[in-house]
Amino acid sequence: MMVLGDSLSFHGPDGPYPADEPRLWPNVTAAALGGHADIVARVGWTARDAWWSLTDDPRVWAELHRVDVLVLAVGSMDALPSPLPTYLRTGLRYLRPPGLRRVVRRAYLAAQPRLAVAMRGRPAVLPARLTAHYLDTAVEALRVLRPGLPIVGWLPAVHRAESYGYVHTMHARTMAAVADWARRTEVPVLDLPELIGAHVRGGHGNPDGMHWGWAGHAAVGTAMATLIAPLLTPTGK
Secondary structure (H helix, E strand, O other): OEEEEOHHHOEEOOEEOOOOOOOOHHHHHHHHHOOOOEEEEOOOOOHHHHHHHHHHOHHHHHHHOOOOOEEEEOOOHHHOEOOOOHHHHHHHHHOOOHHHHHHHHHHHHHHHHHHHHHOOOOOEOOOHHHHHHHHHHHHHHHHHHOOOOOEEEEEOOOOOOHHHOOOOOOHHHHHHHHHHHHHHHOOOEEEHHHHHHHHHHOOOOOOOOOOOOHHHHHHHHHHHHHHHHHHHOOOOO
8 A cells, every 4th residue: 555645644643753653544554454555755745745756756656566555645734824835935944054044944933823813824735726636637647557546535634733823724625625526536535524523623632733643543544444445356446
């Protein structure tokens, strides 16, 4: 199983973990299905980054010949407030000298929740129409490269993050776009808000209000295995 994801695929209740941590949801899913997971993910990845990974990463090209199922576990970061354009926000790491970079990063992190509230959660990291576009493009390419390869996705997760001012204005729009994409392309999706919403909103996950505790990973991993299992049977293919 290959997972193209964001930090929800490798962050636990107290921070990031190595990809082979068995409690992470992709590994819970893979274990339930009798296989193993290849997690291709980074912090903040959106549907656009998943598409770039498919087109730019030779490791992904190699593994695509061998995988039995591919999970597009992106979309959740797309709906987050983005007070600064993505290219500026991600470009902070390139500032020099290091002292200037630290000062600017601290200033941005302090301003981010205030700006998210002031701008009412707009704009999002990625507009909903572009989330659907990149998911569409990825599925079209995969179905040419690997006809019959099962592809699944999920509806974007919720958050209660102080770092974003507890604002999630664009979530409903992104979720609607992903749901519509799933219907059009006949890609099964996991309803993350329904499955994990109470866990996140109840404060049972990571204190950052975005990532999940191990109980959340277990729930998502088990549900994803249930979603995928019928697709791996001869009739599912």
